[in-house]
Amino acid sequence: MTQQERLTIATSEAPGAIGPYSQAVQIGNVLITSGQLGMNAAGEFPKTVEEQTERSLLNVKAILESAGFGMENIIKTTVFLQDMNDFQKVNEVYATFFAEPYPARSAVQVAKLPKGGLVEIEVIAVK
16 A cells, blocks of 8 residues: 555634644545534634534535535534534534435534534545
């Protein structure tokens, strides 16, 4: 197996990394994003979990598009929730971003998200 070039993906259309990590990394035809909080590029959070879910997925979309991928290329998502009671609200917004065949998905409740976020979403995409 030959070693493929590893590309760091970054866009100003999504919040910059708040630690020592990349917005996304691409190797060959695979792109993996870091978790995207539901804040805008200026670091501001909307108030509701629905708005934060939409913003998180818009951030994911911007990162994908900056690397020449689209939402249809996503094969796996992981959704981190501050409160699992928000699962249905998140699902309603999430469903507006995807069409069948849906990507595989995990959803977990965590004790706390960075910067007090209510939701964070990471994805794996393949072209």
